[in-house]
Amino acid sequence: MTSIGLRPKVGPPPPAPRRPRATWHAAANGVVLAWLALTIVAALVRHELPAPRWLLIHLFLLGAVTNAIVTWTEHFASALLRIPAPPDWWPMTRLAALNTGIVAVLYGFSDGLPWVAVGGAVAVVAVVAAHISVLALRGRGALGGRFAHVVGWYLWAGAALIAGGTLGGLMASGRIPSEWHGPMRDAHAHVNILGWVGLAVLGTLFTLWPTVLRTRMVDGTGRIARWSLRIAVPGLGIAVGGLLAELRWVVVAGLVVYAVAAGLALVPFVRTLVQRRPHTPASWMLAAGTLWFAVTLLADASRQSLSGLLPLVLVGFVGQTLLGALTFLLPVVMGGGPAALKSNAALIERFWIARVAAINVAVPLLVLPVPGWANRAGWLTVLAALAAFVLLAVATILRSHRPSPVVAGITAGVVLSALAVGVAAGNGGSPPETVAASGTRVVEVTLANMRIQPGTIEAAPGTRLVLRVTNKDAMQHDLRLASGQATPMLDRGESATLTVPPLKGAVEGWCTVAGHRAAGMTMQIKTTGGRGTHTSSMGHQAMGTGQLDLSAHPSAGWKPYDAALKPAPGGRVHRLELRASDRELEVAPGVRQTMWTFGGTVPGPVLRGRVGDVFVISLVNDTSMGHGIDFHAGSLAPDVPMRTIGPGERLTYRFTAERAGAWLYHCSTMPMLQHIANGMYGAVIIDPPNLPAVDREYVLVQGELYLGAPGSEGQVAKMREGRPDAWMFNGAAAGYDHAPLTARTGDRVRVWVVDAGPSSSTAFHIVGAQFDTLYKEGAYRLRKGDPGGAQILDLAAGQGGFVETVVPEAGHYPFVDHDMRHGESGAHGILKVTD
Numbered sequence: 001m002t003s004i005g006l007r008p009k010v011g012p013p014p015p016a017p018r019r020p021r022a023t024w025h026a027a028a029n030g031v032v033l034a035w036l037a038l039t040i041v042a043a044l045v046r047h048e049l050p051a052p053r054w055l056l057i058h059l060f061l062l063g064a065v066t067n068a069i070v071t072w073t074e075h076f077a078s079a080l081l082r083i084p085a086p087p088d089w090w091p092m093t094r095l096a097a098l099n100t101g102i103v104a105v106l107y108g109f110s111d112g113l114p115w116v117a118v119g120g121a122v123a124v125v126a127v128v129a130a131h132i133s134v135l136a137l138r139g140r141g142a143l144g145g146r147f148a149h150v151v152g153w154y155l156w157a158g159a160a161l162i163a164g165g166t167l168g169g170l171m172a173s174g175r176i177p178s179e180w181h182g183p184m185r186d187a188h189a190h191v192n193i194l195g196w197v198g199l200a201v202l203g204t205l206f207t208l209w210p211t212v213l214r215t216r217m218v219d220g221t222g223r224i225a226r227w228s229l230r231i232a233v234p235g236l237g238i239a240v241g242g243l244l245a246e247l248r249w250v251v252v253a254g255l256v257v258y259a260v261a262a263g264l265a266l267v268p269f270v271r272t273l274v275q276r277r278p279h280t281p282a283s284w285m286l287a288a289g290t291l292w293f294a295v296t297l298l299a300d301a302s303r304q305s306l307s308g309l310l311p312l313v314l315v316g317f318v319g320q321t322l323l324g325a326l327t328f329l330l331p332v333v334m335g336g337g338p339a340a341l342k343s344n345a346a347l348i349e350r351f352w353i354a355r356v357a358a359i360n361v362a363v364p365l366l367v368l369p370v371p372g373w374a375n376r377a378g379w380l381t382v383l384a385a386l387a388a389f390v391l392l393a394v395a396t397i398l399r400s401h402r403p404s405p406v407v408a409g410i411t412a413g414v415v416l417s418a419l420a421v422g423v424a425a426g427n428g429g430s431p432p433e434t435v436a437a438s439g440t441r442v443v444e445v446t447l448a449n450m451r452i453q454p455g456t457i458e459a460a461p462g463t464r465l466v467l468r469v470t471n472k473d474a475m476q477h478d479l480r481l482a483s484g485q486a487t488p489m490l491d492r493g494e495s496a497t498l499t500v501p502p503l504k505g506a507v508e509g510w511c512t513v514a515g516h517r518a519a520g521m522t523m524q525i526k527t528t529g530g531r532g533t534h535t536s537s538m539g540h541q542a543m544g545t546g547q548l549d550l551s552a553h554p555s556a557g558w559k560p561y562d563a564a565l566k567p568a569p570g571g572r573v574h575r576l577e578l579r580a581s582d583r584e585l586e587v588a589p590g591v592r593q594t595m596w597t598f599g600g601t602v603p604g605p606v607l608r609g610r611v612g613d614v615f616v617i618s619l620v621n622d623t624s625m626g627h628g629i630d631f632h633a634g635s636l637a638p639d640v641p642m643r644t645i646g647p648g649e650r651l652t653y654r655f656t657a658e659r660a661g662a663w664l665y666h667c668s669t670m671p672m673l674q675h676i677a678n679g680m681y682g683a684v685i686i687d688p689p690n691l692p693a694v695d696r697e698y699v700l701v702q703g704e705l706y707l708g709a710p711g712s713e714g715q716v717a718k719m720r721e722g723r724p725d726a727w728m729f730n731g732a733a734a735g736y737d738h739a740p741l742t743a744r745t746g747d748r749v750r751v752w753v754v755d756a757g758p759s760s761s762t763a764f765h766i767v768g769a770q771f772d773t774l775y776k777e778g779a780y781r782l783r784k785g786d787p788g789g790a791q792i793l794d795l796a797a798g799q800g801g802f803v804e805t806v807v808p809e810a811g812h813y814p815f816v817d818h819d820m821r822h823g824e825s826g827a828h829g830i831l832k833v834t835d
Contacts, residue, residue: 024091025333026397028071029326031099033397035063036390040383054494055106060314061192062102066124066161068322069200070098070131072329073154077135080150080207086134098127105172109488113497114173121169125162132158149225153203156233160195163240164188172488181489182624182647187243189306193313194258195236198293201321202232202265205290209269212283212328215276221268232261248304255301262297266290281352285324288360292316303620305648311366315382320359323389327352330393334400348389348396355385369652372640445469445523447477447490450516450670452509452523461527465500475626475644475669477516479523482508489513491646503527513625515678515711519671548726550734550826552589560739561601561730565697565752568608568687577618578604580627580667580680587705588726588733588826594710595679595731596623596667602731603701603756604665604682607633609657611686617653621645626669631655632798633663633684642668660688661778662699662752662800673758677719678710679703679731681756683800688775694804695747700729700764702817702827703756722759726826727817736815736829743807743833750804751815757797763818764793766831769805776801792818807833 039059074091078084104120107113132155167188170176176184206225210217239254269290278284296313300306306313331344358381365378445467446453459465471477471490479498480486487496500507507525510517583600587593598604607615619629626644634655641653666672667680683701704724708715718724726733743749750773755762771790774782777799782790784804793803807813810833817827 024088025071025075025330026400028067028091028095029330029393030397031095032064032068032071032326033390033393035059035067036386039064040387040390043379043383054109054491057310057314058106061197061318062105062124063099065197065318065322066102066128067095067098068326069157069196070094070128072204072325073157073200074131074135075333076204076207077138077151077154081148084138086138090134094127094131097123101127105168109172109496114488117172118169121165121172125165125169128158128161128165149222149229150203150207152226152229153199156229157196157199157203160191160199160236164192164196167191183244183246186305186648187240190243190300191236191240193306193318194239194300197318198262199229199232199236201293202228202262204325205266205269205286208325208328209286210272212280212286212324213272213276213278215272218268218271218275224264224267228261228265231264232258235259235261243304251304252301255297255304259297259301262294266294280328281349281356282324282328284352284356285320285327288356289317289320289324292320292363303650305620305650309367312363315359315366316363319382319386320356323386326393327389330396334396336400340400344396344400347399348392350392351388355388358382358385369654442466442468445479446472447479447511447521448472450519450521452479452511452521455523457523457525458528459503459525461504462502464502465525467498467500468495469498470495475513476646477511477513477521479509480512481525486512500525513711515671515674515716518711518713518716519674548588548591548733548826550589550726550737554589554735554738555586555592558586560732560735561603563698563700563730563736563741565606565685565699566608568610568613568685572610572612573614573616574607574609575616575618576605576607577620578629579620579622581622582624582710585679585731587707587728587731589738591707593705593707596627596675596710597679598629598665598667598682602679602681602703602728604680606683606685606699607665608685608687611657611660611689613657613686615653615655615657615684619645619651619653621647621649621651623647627675627680628668629653629665630668631663631665631684633657633661633665633686638668644669657684657686659778660686662686662754662775662802664754664756664798664800666756666758673719674711674716676756676758677704677706683752683754685752688780694750696741696743696749697752698741698749699752699754700815700829701731701754701756702760702762702764702822703728703731704758704760705733705826719758724760724825727760727822728826729829733826734828740812740830740832741815743831745808745810745833745835746806747833748804748806749831750802752800752802753793753795754800755795755797759797760822761794761796761819762822762827764795764803765791765816765818766803766805767814767816768811769807769813771803771805773804774801775803807831809833810835 039056042056042059074086101120101123104123105117108115108117108120135151136155167184171181171184171188203225206221207217235254235257237254239251239258242248242250242254273287278287292312296309296317299309299312327348330348331341334340334344362378362381365374441459441463443454443457443465447469457465467479469479469487469490471492471494474492476489476491478487478489481498481500483500485498485500487498490496503525505527509523509525511521578598579600581597581600583595583597584592585595585602587595595602609615615631615634617629617631621627624647626646628642628644628651630638630642631653635658636655641651643651645651663684663686665682665684667675669675681701681703683699685699705726705728706715706718707725708718729736753762753764771782771793772784774780774790774793776793776795782788790803793801795801813831813833815829815831816823
C-alpha cells in the first residue's frame, strides 16, 4: 500500500485566545466601585452633608454611573442581539479614555482650570459618541431581531449625554454670560438625568426586570418599547429647549410628555410585577428605584427643576437602580459555574434587608423639611449602606478574579487621580505659601459674609499669584479679576484656583452676583512700587430717568396692584407656593424697572389668617441668584427656614401665627438692604380676635424706589445714603392717583399699612378724614367710641397696623405719607368716594 501524505494547510496562525469577559467585567466594575468609594470619602471628608454639592454629585453620576452605563449597555446589546463581543483593545481603551476625561473634568473645574475641564468634557463626549457609534454599527445586522429596541434606547441615551456634556463644557469654560448659567444648568441636569440615565435605565428594564424575577417577558414588550421611545425623546427635547429658552409652559409640556412615555414604558414592568412579585434583593432594589423614579417625574413636572429633588434622584432612583442591577449582574458575569454563582450571590446579598430598608427610610429625610440632625442622619445611613455594598461587591470580585497588572494599573490610576482631585478640591486652610525660586505665591482667598478675604494682596512686580478661592458662605459667589481670570460660580464649600499672570500693576477683583460688588465684595491686588492698574471692563450704568413725572399717564395695559384685602380664608392651615423671580414692572408712570419679586409682583402676595393659623409656604427660587425669606409673623429660629436657597431650589417655611398684627415678610439674603429695596417684600395680616367687619378693607405696603440696574454701584450708593428716587404704595409711585381706591358715602373703610422701608418711616394720613380706630404693632391705640380721634398712623420701617374711618360725603380723599418728602415723591394716592 502506498500511503497518502497529508500536507498541512499553510495559512495565518490561529488567533490568540481572547481575554475572558469575566476578567473585563472585573476591571470595569472595579472602576465603578472605586468611584462609589470616592463618593463616600468626598461626602465625609468635605462635609458635604446635608446638601450634596457639585463634586459629590459628579463623582457619583459622572464617575460611577457613567462608567456603569457604558459598560453594561455594551454588555446587554451584545448579549441580547447575539453579536460578537468587540475586540479586546476597544473596551480597555474606552475605559482608560473615559476615566481620563472624567478626572480632567473634576480636576479642571475644582482647580479653576476651565480649559482642562473643557478638554475633559470633550473627551467624555467623544468616548460616548464612539461608544454609541460602535453599538449602532455592530447592531445593524440585528436590528430586526426581537430585542432590537434595546439599541434604540441606548443610542438616544448616548445622544442625551453628548448634549448634556456639551452644555457642561460650555458652563465650565466660563465664557457664557452669567444670565445663561441658570437655564443651562437646569437643561444640563435634565438631559443627563432623564436622558443619559433615565433612557438607559428604561431601555434596560424591558429585559432585565423579567430576568431578575426569573419569569418570561410579557407579550407586546417590543412594541411598547418602540412607541414609548418615540414619545420620550421629543418630550425630553421639548423640556430641555424650554429650559434653555426659559419658557415655563414649554418645559411643563415637555416633562408631561416624557412622563407619559415613561409611564407607557413601565407598563411591561408592572405587568411582569403582577405575574411575579419581587422575591430577591435585586428585585426589591429595582422595584424601589423605579418607584422613586416615578415620584421624581411627577415632582419635576410640577416644579420644572431637579435642584431640590437631587437627593431623591441620587439615592432613591439612580443609586438604588445601580446597586440593584450590580447585585444581580456581578455574580452572573464573574463566572465559575453554578456553585460559584450561588456563593458569590450569597456574599453580595448579605444584610440586604437592612440595607434596602435603611435607604428607603432615609430618602424622605433627605427631601422633606425635617430638622437638620434628621437630614444628616439620613445621609449617614445612606452612606453606611453604600459602603457596605461596596465592600461586599469588592469581595465578590476578588473572590473570583485576581486583577492582572494592566487592570490593577488602570484601576489604581483612576482611584489615585480622582483622590488627587478630591484633595485639591478640599477646603483649604493652610497659610499663604511663597516659592521664591519660581516667583510664584499661593494665597488662600475666602468668600464669606459679603466680603473677600484678604481684601488686599501685595506682591512685587513679576510675581505669579495663584489664588485658592473657597466659598464659605451659604449663598453662591464667584471671583472675577479685571485681568480676565474668573472662577465658576461656587456653592458653599466649593473651591477653585485662579492663576494670575506675572504682575505688572494693580488688579481689581469682585463677585459678579448682582449687587454683591456694590455691597463691598471686592478685593485688590497691589504691586509694591508698581503704578499700572487693570480696570474693570464691566460698566455699571443706572437705568434712572432723572426727575420723575408722577402726573404722567401710565403705559397702556398697566394694571395697579389690587389693594382690596380679602377676608381670611377658611381652615386653619394655609398653603402657598411663592416663587422668587425677576420681573420688569412699571414702577412709576411710564417708567419700567427690573425688580426682584416674590410671586412676580411688588409687594408679594398678601397672606391673611387668624391667631393660631398655620402657614406652610413653599419658596421656589426661579432666579439666577440666591434668595431666602423671613416672615415677621412667625417666631422660630432663623437658621434653617430663613436660609438662602440657590437657583432652582425649593424651601418649605412653616410657622404658626401666634399673635395678631400687620406683619412684614421680606428676603432674608444678604445684603438685605438691596433685596428689600429691589422689591422682595410683602404683608401678612393676622386678624385681632373679634375683628368687626367693615364695608371696605384695603392694604397698602409702602416701599422705596431706587432706579437703576439692580445691584449696580449707582443704585446701591443711593440705597446706602437713603436717597430713593421715589416712594411707593404697593409697588408704584403715584399709582393710585391714576387708579383710585373706591368707597361709597357712609362706608366704614379700614386701611392696613405696612412699612417695608427698607430705611424710611411713614406717617400715613387720609386728607379730609379722621380716624376713629387706630391699631399699631399688635395693640389698639384708639377704638371706635373713644372720645378722641387720630390723624396719623406712624410706622417705622418694618412696622404695621391699621386705621378706620367713615367717609362722610362724596369726593376725592388723597392719602399720603405726611412726611412730605415721601408724599410729594410718589407716596400718595386717591380714595374716590361716590354716593
